[in-house]
Amino acid sequence: MTVTFDISVSLDGYIAGPDQGAEHPLGRGGEQLHEWVVRLASWRESHGLEGGETDTPSDAIMREAATGAGAVIMGRNMFSPTRGPWEGDWRGWWGDEPPFHVPVYVLTHHAREPLEMAGGTTFHFVTDGPEAALEAARSAAGEQRVSIGGGAQTVQQYLRLGAVDEFQLHVVPVFLGGGERLFVDMPELAIERVRVVDTPQVTHMKYRVVR
Amino acid sequence: MTVTFDISVSLDGYIAGPDQGAEHPLGRGGEQLHEWVVRLASWRESHGLEGGETDTPSDAIMREAATGAGAVIMGRNMFSPTRGPWEGDWRGWWGDEPPFHVPVYVLTHHAREPLEMAGGTTFHFVTDGPEAALEAARSAAGEQRVSIGGGAQTVQQYLRLGAVDEFQLHVVPVFLGGGERLFVDMPELAIERVRVVDTPQVTHMKYRVVR
Numbered sequence: 001m002t003v004t005f006d007i008s009v010s011l012d013g014y015i016a017g018p019d020q021g022a023e024h025p026l027g028r029g030g031e032q033l034h035e036w037v038v039r040l041a042s043w044r045e046s047h048g049l050e051g052g053e054t055d056t057p058s059d060a061i062m063r064e065a066a067t068g069a070g071a072v073i074m075g076r077n078m079f080s081p082t083r084g085p086w087e088g089d090w091r092g093w094w095g096d097e098p099p100f101h102v103p104v105y106v107l108t109h110h111a112r113e114p115l116e117m118a119g120g121t122t123f124h125f126v127t128d129g130p131e132a133a134l135e136a137a138r139s140a141a142g143e144q145r146v147s148i149g150g151g152a153q154t155v156q157q158y159l160r161l162g163a164v165d166e167f168q169l170h171v172v173p174v175f176l177g178g179g180e181r182l183f184v185d186m187p188e189l190a191i192e193r194v195r196v197v198d199t200p201q202v203t204h205m206k207y208r209v210v211r
Numbered sequence: 212m213t214v215t216f217d218i219s220v221s222l223d224g225y226i227a228g229p230d231q232g233a234e235h236p237l238g239r240g241g242e243q244l245h246e247w248v249v250r251l252a253s254w255r256e257s258h259g260l261e262g263g264e265t266d267t268p269s270d271a272i273m274r275e276a277a278t279g280a281g282a283v284i285m286g287r288n289m290f291s292p293t294r295g296p297w298e299g300d301w302r303g304w305w306g307d308e309p310p311f312h313v314p315v316y317v318l319t320h321h322a323r324e325p326l327e328m329a330g331g332t333t334f335h336f337v338t339d340g341p342e343a344a345l346e347a348a349r350s351a352a353g354e355q356r357v358s359i360g361g362g363a364q365t366v367q368q369y370l371r372l373g374a375v376d377e378f379q380l381h382v383v384p385v386f387l388g389g390g391e392r393l394f395v396d397m398p399e400l401a402i403e404r405v406r407v408v409d410t411p412q413v414t415h416m417k418y419r420v421v422r
Contacts, residue, residue: 011402011418012394013224029399173404173418175397183223186386188240191222193384196409203407205414207384
């Protein structure tokens with residue numbers, strides 16, 4: 001029943017580079033934040049692909065992060081490059097079979113019917129705020145975790161609500177110089193380090209919120 | 212002849228809390244960033260004190276950071292809580308015998324005579340910019356390192372000038388929620404991780420700038 005998030009961040013604190021949009025879903029330079037993960041066997045497996053690296057501690061860490069969540073919450077901006085009322089038939093960045101395989105609650109100001117995708121992912125569009133989305137996600141997740149997928153504003157909302165139990169930063173040694181900052185106007189939260197695992201490509205830093 | 216900096220930073224990216232000034236030299240909550248260091252034998256030794264912890268890897272890391280610098284550069288705001296033309300006889304936050312024991316170049320817009328302190332520290336006030344300060348510091352340091360002491364704006368200036376060779380962040384698991392952000396408008400610098408050493412109180416993350 002815990003609420004967690006896992007997110008890649010540059011050393012200067014961004015989870016996406018400047019000029020995010022349809023042309024640059026991760027902003028300029030943002031793809032550098034994900035180079036470490038797309039090579040991993042665990043990441044490829046969760047995306048229906050074979051092969052990949054297993055000889056790094058990052059593989060087990062990613063496997064742990066990618067499994068055990070019974071529901072996911074994400075912001076509208078993570079789901080779609082468009083803003084405002086829904087037009088067309090945008091179904092997310094992830095193709096016909098998204099890698100979530102559980103119900104995904106998308107925070108939006110604009111109502112839309114649920115989107116059932118292949119492989120167990122259904123996108124639900126929640127218009128009555130982050131607390132309502134959390135309640136629905138908890139209910140869907142049962143005994144499993146609720147994972148906050150992102151982006152930064154969504155992570156910040158749940159940290160401010162005091163709803164996050166554990167989180168992991170995947171710190172990539174690069175300066176993006178601008179973009180979407182992960183931590184803005186944080187509350188005064190007491191946290192303690194759970195574990196830090198270091199590799200040349202990325203440092204995995206896991207924390208627990210102290211209550 | 213390398214140029215380095217070593218700085219404690221909160222998980223949300225601040226090197227000092229909100230409302231920095233004479234009453235709160237480190238900003239509200241900022242003292243939490245330094246609790247790990249003031250307990251160490253190496254820190255106490257560099258401040259002329261006895262005792263302290265030696266049974267943590269942080270002690271050797273701090274000893275390394277505190278030695279081998281032949282000159283230090285710091286911003287006016289790190290030296291003094293006042294702004295504008297010099298008034299009175301402010302001699303820094305560090306008492307009669309500051310812990311630097313080498314020439315310290317203070318970046319300021321306002322000329323002032325050098326201040327010779329006990330223990331080998333002399334504060335030089337440099338009014339012709341960061342490059343001039345770096346040249347003077349390099350010359351004074353000889354074969355030894357030049358250490359950028361802080362604060363954030365000074366660190367940013369030297370990163371933007373491409374003058375920094377190596378740096379170490381001491382990441383403390385706390386959210387300050389505001390204050391002086393370390394990395395703002397960074398250049399697109401390629402960096403690589405040198406070493407990460409983890410303890411429950413602080414994670415030491417060392418990087419090298421790739422040229």
